[in-house]
Amino acid sequence: MNTSPKRVWTDANYLWVEIADGRTLGVPLVWFPRLLAATPQERADYELSARGIHWDALDEDISIEGLLAGQGDHTRHRREVA
Numbered sequence: 001m002n003t004s005p006k007r008v009w010t011d012a013n014y015l016w017v018e019i020a021d022g023r024t025l026g027v028p029l030v031w032f033p034r035l036l037a038a039t040p041q042e043r044a045d046y047e048l049s050a051r052g053i054h055w056d057a058l059d060e061d062i063s064i065e066g067l068l069a070g071q072g073d074h075t076r077h078r079r080e081v082a
Contacts, residue, residue: 005052032073
């Protein structure tokens, strides 16, 4: 089954990905804080590869495999100490 991304777009709350096998995935932008904080122009500046989506200016990479598995951002954020 070909799970390469064909098209990507966002709305106010979701990242949408059309994949080559005919499915369209919608995942909450809150799963990806860098995308959530980005402007619509920054979100639209991406590159597709056989395995996923890359936003160079945002330093964000999302794999289709991860989306299909229901995985969001796995970046470890340092916790602030009060």
